[in-house]
Amino acid sequence: MKQSLIARVGLPRIIIFAFLLLLLALCVLTKQDLGAITGDVIVRFGMNGILALSMFPSILCGAGLNFGVPIGVIAGLVGGLLSVEFGMTGFGGVAAACLFSVPIAVAFGYLYGKLLNTVKGNEIVVGNYISYAAVSLMCIFWLLMPFTNPAITWPIRGTGVRTTVTLEGFYDGLLNDTLSFTVLGVKIPTLLLAAFALACVLIWLFSRSKTGLLMKAAGENPMYAAAAGISVDAMRLKGIILSTLLAAVGIVIYSQSYGFYQLYNAPLNMAFAPVAAVLLGGATTRTVKIRHVIIGTFLFQAIITVAMPVANQLAPDGGLAEVARIIVSNGIILYALMQSGGERK
């Protein structure tokens, strides 16, 4: 005998999926361009995927949801700006952005992980505070950084970093457009999806490696881990570093699709979408599977994307549509947080 479908998929996912269908039905009723909307959903799914995947190692190692994503995002942004500073374009540019951000993310992750090891059990609160502090501190540093490329610096002053740095002429939409093709009016961003898929496979392989399994053991039961000779703190540190690293790479992929590097206060909000996504997908603060990341990112991004044109139609007045969008996206985040009980066994 199999478990019932509801028990296996989980009620929250069924509810969200039903909501999504309802929105789609409204799209059809209001005669929206379904092809374009679907294309948008796929792009947003691809560009947010790796950021959501950054939750995986932190949950695995027992540190819970990583609200310190902005720290990794900052590392990624610095790496990205360096690639622009050196005028690197095309695939070289994206690769350089990722590579430059690696050492920065590892260093940041190390410090952040050391800190989290001293506040076990309060990771969420501390993660949020540290993120605020880091973002505020960076607001000063962005102004002081010695970048010289006019694509980065303020036009008139000639120093300091702008609030948004455009990637046009560097690698704007590179992964989205290269090798893309169109079926049934839907544009498939082949390389963008491939990048997310590759990251998933790598992390899945990691979870089946020695370090991955020991990390899971340390996260699940620190006392078991201690009795088996596993250093719980070292495992948590590795998990946080990996999470920070994924967030850094994630923001580069995100930005090349978005077309801009957004600086100053922008990183602050980058934690919520990934957190909401994995929770919607069925993860808990203690258990997570790659499947949860993929399903959750899809559901979360799909709802937000589809809700927008519908809101525009139902409330043509510009202000109201924006309000509706905010209500839907924050409502979903709230709903996801309520579901942090996750998938039942």
Add this chain to the structure above:
Amino acid sequence: MESEQPRLSLRHISKSYSGNRVLSDVSLDVRAGEIHALLGENGAGKSTLMKILMGMDEIRQSGGFEGEILLDGEPVQIDSPKRAHELGVCMVHQELMLVNGFTVAENIRVGREPVKRIGRGERDAACLPIDFSRLREQAKTALERLHVELDGDMPIAELPVTQMQFVEIAREVDRPGIRLLILDEPTAVLNDEEAECLLDRMARLKQSGLSILFITHRLGEVLRCCDRITVLRDGAVAGRAESGKTSAAAIAEMMIGKRLLAIHTSERISFGEPTEEPVLQLNGFWADLPGERVERLDLEVRRGEILGLGGLSGQGKIGFANGLMGLCPSGGVVILDGRELSLGDAGSVLRAGFGFVSEDRRRVGLLSGSSIEENIAIPAMLNFGRFLRRVGPVQMIDRRAMRANALEFIHALDIRCTGPDQPAGMLSGGNQQKVCVAQALTLRPRILLVSEPTRGIDIGAKHLLLNVLLRLNREQGITIVFTSSELQELRSVCDRIAIISRGRVAGILPPDAPEAEFGLMMSGLDVKRSGV
């Protein structure tokens, strides 16, 4: 007839866990003022039946159950533990249920804290401040009724399991308006004397008209204190008996469907008698395990022997293995094969050739959400690089080797499970214990430290496990340090038995020493006998 009406009737109870039938058509009557024993092998469904009776979440979430429950003749719907308490049904769970951040006293009175009355008039107790001094008093009385000495202000998380068990019993026995008390293997972690106290208390509760459902694997207790017996096998009632008209052997046969042979302390085939040569020497070893402090242990373990560590709970016998593994602060000189061992890190101790089975399988022994195979493999993987294969620069898990190893132990130890990929937390208590043993044996240790390995294990499995330990010792020459609260068990397999009292070795006795001598030594009286 009014007076013949049973206190509790379970009628045709059936229950499945995701398609796996664990109870089928179980009916059971408990009379008023009766102690009714519920027996059965590990995984027979005893705890599940009791969880149904308590309306545990676990049952509802996994699809509820079929059948009917009658309390004093009235059909009742028990859909939450709260409802069960209102109806006067209370339970001491097999897996301890205590609030970790609370002290002993707070745990005993949790949910029923005494409050300070402020002013006059009735006020909702929820809004009044807790009267901590009265709370401490009440907790103390509850513990004293069980003849337990425990500091009410100790944080519960620091206690060893034995004492936690007492706290849990004190909490439940103390509830007002209680009609039916369920005890799920309360004596598993207790030694004989402690268990005796509990049985005493149960007998007195029974006289006051309370009905008790008592689950245990110790048949001696059943014959001594229970009125009637129901035996479960594979989720169905396998038999019933009145304890006056049956024998331990007959019950055992009902439980496992076959006759048990005596444990054979077979001859040492290839390794001969244990030598006098010490393999492990402890000089001034101390371990600061709260509630089980080891003050100063001077002890020699001889190569190839099975050394028993016995003693009352709280005296420090548990502290030895935990301290050696570095799970609590410890120190002193530990010499293994002439070389001093560095303490404080479990990994280096395991690599030096130790294997460790914790007395606390829930908290230390198992990853309850992970599969059986992973549970068994992880320590050996980390410390000896087994179950790994190199792929380029990374070490990947060799799933096939891991599974083969798990299957081997599932077979050898008769672990009842749906397969090696079943989460360990879903196994019945006894089978979880076997997974812990398999995990230690996978390390292929030279010295095995086992603490309470048969705790919560049914008689068939216990038999099997003791035989496994004996075989390891006899056929592979593994030295075993065997800590147990059950003196009988120690005497049946050990070569020497060291009694630990007040954190020191009170003396060492041969297994065939008279029982009185063990008793004297445990009670801390000075007995001059050592160097056996």
